[in-house]
Structure formats: C-alpha cells, structure tokens
Amino acid sequence: MIRIGNFPDTVNEYAARSVAALVVILSLSTIFTQSLWLAAALAYGFAARVLYGPKFSVFAKLAIHGIVPIFGLGNKTVAGPPKRFAQLVGLVFSGTAFALLYFGQIFFFQIVLGILVFFATLESVLGFCAGCFVFGFLIKWGLIPEEVCEKCNQLDFATKK
Template sequence: MKLGYYPDVVNENATRIVASSVVLLGVLAILFPNPIVLGILAVSFALRLSYGPKFEPVAFITSRWLVPLLKISFIPTAGPPKRFAQVIGFSFAVAAFALFHYGQWDAYKAVLGVLVFFASLESFLGWCAGCFVFGLLMKTGIIPADVCEKCNNLNFNKQQ
C-alpha cells in the first residue's frame, strides 16, 4: 500500500455522515475546549486525507458498517475534490490547535466556528465548499485537469 492513497471515487452519502462527525467534534471543542477533542479532530482529518476511509475510525465504520446496515445508497462522487476539502479541514483543525495552545480563545472559537459551518453545509445540505473551490481552481488551470482525469472519465453525476 502506498502512502497517501485516496480513492478516485467516494460515496457522497458516506462523506456527508463523516462530515457530521466533524460538526459534532467541532461543537464539542467550542463548548468544552480541550486538546483531546482537538487532537481527535486533527488526527481524523490527517487519516482521511492520507488514506480516505481506510484507517480513520469514523469513516471506516461509516463506509464498512453503517452504510450497508442502513442500506444507504452509494452516490459516487469524485475523490480528488473531497481530498482537497480534507486538506482545508485539516488546516483549520491544526490552526485551532495552535490557537488553543497559545490561549487565543476568540480566534480559536472563530476558526472552529468556520470549520463547523462548512462541515454543516456538507453534512446537512450536501454542498462541499472545498469541492467548489477545487472546481474553480481546475477551471482557472491552477489545478491541472489530469488531477481528476480518472474521476472525470467515470460515468456518474457529479455533485459539484
């Protein structure tokens, strides 16, 4: 297994469920600031960013057990934009951790508030801000088209 593998196609419904875990952890970290919840949030993003749902507990449980158990349909969506969104989420989690460490409480809550807001859009409305930005960056040529070549060649409806 190579380091940094992320699937070309992911289940949109599973990503929405996983986004709800970010909402929950983010709200908990705002209400009860502590390094443990922040660490879980940052490590979760890092694991999803590196390997998709393979090693991150919430994503793994969601994709392997919860989705089949609840008979949640597989709605394919492109993986690279979702990975880009994970990078942004990871950046916000690390920034929140640093702000927590340095006692910058207002900035800490603001950063987590933004993270919770955008995770809520993904979770409850199915709109991924990171995916939207990814699409804009592809249209402007900042992200080369071949980054998403495999997912563009698949025959499914894109959610972006």
C-alpha cells in the same frame, strides 16, 4: 508497507456526508469543552483522511461500515480528488484551531472551529461541499491540472462549462 497518498479515486457521497456530520459533532464538542485532546483528534482525523483516505480514519470507518449500511443510505459515487482537497482544507482549519487552543487564543480558536462547523454542516445536511466547489474553480483556472481528476470531468461541477 503503508503507502502515503492512497486516497480513493471515487468515494461514496453518503459516507462523506456522514463523516461531515461526525466532524460537526466533534467540532462542537471541542468548542464547548476546549479540550486539546478533542482538537488533536479532530486534526488527526483530517490528516488520516488526506493521507490515506478511509484506511486510518475512525470517522470514515464508522461511516462506511456503520452509518451508511444501518440507515440504508446506499451508494452515490463521486470523484475522490475534490473530497481529498476538502479534507486538506479541514486539516488546515482543525490544525489551526489546535494551535490557537494550545496557545490560549480561545476566541480565535472558537471562530476557526465555528467556520469548520458551518462548512461541515453544509456538507452533511445539504450535500454542498465547499472544498469541492473551490476545487472546481482551481481546475478551471489551471491551478490544478485536469489530469488530477479525470473522474471530475465526468461530473457536473457548477464551475465547469
């Protein structure tokens, strides 16, 4: 039986950055082609990663079993819950972009996916996860209980003091 919500407690930072690079490529392809199929694939990938982690995500499988070992990127373990939150934000953006494209709102579709490209590029190139940054604030403000991310407490979030 498939268990929804089976996201790992920790993830490999280099795999996450590789997935972000693949998201940039697919997002740019979707912007330029205005393909509903590509937009749907993008949203599916985020949904799969939010619900199941890498289990049903083609990009995650490619990153974990292909990109990371081929390029010898190694393993840098980071907390999973902030990454899951970032994937949820990506799902909101990609789902919104899909709906905008479906209803013919091309300009707004391009803006929404452009924002997604910007933040996915920050993640893939610089290793800055904006969703993770926001997640740290949500914990600090008490909107997310600290128990959700016990491993996060061991990491140095810029928002934690």
